[in-house]
Amino acid sequence: MTATPSDPPGRWAALGVLALATLLSMTTWFSASAVLPQLRHLWHLGDAGAAALTLAVQLGFVTGALVAAATNAADLVAARTLIQMAAYGAAAVNLGLLLVNSALPAVALRFVTGVFLAGVYPPALRQMGTWFRQARGTALGVMVGALTLGSALPHLVNGLGGTNWRAVIVSTSVLTATGGLLAGRLVHDGPFPFPRAVFDPRQVGKVLASPGVRLATIGYFGHMWELYAMWAWFVVFASSTIAAHGYRPTSSAPLLTFAVIGVGAVGSWLGGVVGDSWGRTRSTILAMGVSGTCAVVIGPLRTGPLWLFVVVALLWGLTVVADSAQFSTMVTELSDQRYVGTALTLQLAVGFTLTTVTIALVPAAQHLLGWGWVFAILAPGPLLGIVAMLRLRRLPQALLIAGGRR
Numbered sequence: 001m002t003a004t005p006s007d008p009p010g011r012w013a014a015l016g017v018l019a020l021a022t023l024l025s026m027t028t029w030f031s032a033s034a035v036l037p038q039l040r041h042l043w044h045l046g047d048a049g050a051a052a053l054t055l056a057v058q059l060g061f062v063t064g065a066l067v068a069a070a071t072n073a074a075d076l077v078a079a080r081t082l083i084q085m086a087a088y089g090a091a092a093v094n095l096g097l098l099l100v101n102s103a104l105p106a107v108a109l110r111f112v113t114g115v116f117l118a119g120v121y122p123p124a125l126r127q128m129g130t131w132f133r134q135a136r137g138t139a140l141g142v143m144v145g146a147l148t149l150g151s152a153l154p155h156l157v158n159g160l161g162g163t164n165w166r167a168v169i170v171s172t173s174v175l176t177a178t179g180g181l182l183a184g185r186l187v188h189d190g191p192f193p194f195p196r197a198v199f200d201p202r203q204v205g206k207v208l209a210s211p212g213v214r215l216a217t218i219g220y221f222g223h224m225w226e227l228y229a230m231w232a233w234f235v236v237f238a239s240s241t242i243a244a245h246g247y248r249p250t251s252s253a254p255l256l257t258f259a260v261i262g263v264g265a266v267g268s269w270l271g272g273v274v275g276d277s278w279g280r281t282r283s284t285i286l287a288m289g290v291s292g293t294c295a296v297v298i299g300p301l302r303t304g305p306l307w308l309f310v311v312v313a314l315l316w317g318l319t320v321v322a323d324s325a326q327f328s329t330m331v332t333e334l335s336d337q338r339y340v341g342t343a344l345t346l347q348l349a350v351g352f353t354l355t356t357v358t359i360a361l362v363p364a365a366q367h368l369l370g371w372g373w374v375f376a377i378l379a380p381g382p383l384l385g386i387v388a389m390l391r392l393r394r395l396p397q398a399l400l401i402a403g404g405r406r
Contacts, residue, residue, distance in 0.1 A: 024179030060114020086119025087180025131190030141272020226379025292382030
């Protein structure tokens with residue numbers, strides 16, 4: 001690709017290295033969730049303990065993001081240094097899981113892992129933005145795709161390693177540390193630094209006073225209602241489904257989960273390309289319509305042909321994250337540029353807090369509804385997002401999105 005007058009040469013190479021560093025660094029996010037079936041048996045975990053292992057990372061991430069914003073960490077520490085040190089911290093804490101044998105200390109370790117990962121992903125997105133003014137939706141899509149593939153990798157390691165959960169923990173820690181090393185050594189800020197932008201609670205009212213930002217944020221909340229609950233519980237759902245068809249789920253369920261989550265990396269990239277060219281509200285409406293439909297039908301399909309179940313699961317994985325980066329891109333386009341940091345931090349903090357609700361709801365609902373309909377409780381999220389995007393399309397502010405392509 002050739003550089004435009006506003007975007008410098010080398011920006012795609014910088015994005016590639018930063019995306020690879022993010023992919024590797026974020027592998028510790030779902031390292032415990034990937035081996036949840038083994039940990040359930042080993043540590044005698046009930047549903048509450050199993051859910052807490054994933055919830056702790058989400059809450060730790062939110063806490064870390066807000067603390068970093070409140071302390072101006074992104075302004076005081078170079079992004080490459082912050083990402084490197086945070087990745088090293090996440091890798092070390094993740095290894096601590098090898099030293100515990102019960103849920104309580106493991107939950108504490110997962111919380112701290114989330115805190116450290118908040119020093120990886122948001123700074124990486126911010127650093128990427130210093131290289132791009134145009135094609136920002138595509139660039140953000142690539143970054144979210146890296147997060148997606150990084151989240152899927154523990155399932156691949158688990159599938160290839162069988163029941164050796166310790167190998168998953170060690171491997172993901174090594175990958176995370178490697179990602180931090182790449183970010184620290186090979187990536188520097190681009191020529192378009194952001195102005196000082198931190199989370200200031202006093203500005204929240206001003207940010208949300210903009211109808212466009214408010215609707216883009218609501219759309220993101222609907223998306224997050226679905227995403228992480230699907231990612232967190234699909235491996236358990238897949239294990240049950242594969243076993244019901246008479247096959248051993250030991251390696252097949254993790255490998256299917258890797259494929260289902262990992263294909264979202266392609267979806268994120270496609271969402272960015274389509275959003276930049278066809279329009280962000282259109283692309284997000286399409287993605288949420290398909291993913292919400294998959295959430296409703298995937299449960300009943302588990303008793304049908306296994307090949308059809310796999311096809312729909314892959315379609316769900318492709319679309320469930322395809323809209324994510326576009327909501328954040330819309331906020332950067334629609335918000336007062338003085339408060340972009342506040343708007344994005346608010347969107348991130350509330351969105352990830354919301355994921356804890358559905359992650360906890362899924363096992364509770366499974367007891368009442370069974371696996372046949374449990375994921376249908378995620379469908380109202382995409383529906384809310386679609387309504388928000390339809391309303392946003394009718395606003396004059398929509399002309400500011402993707403160069404007038406709404």
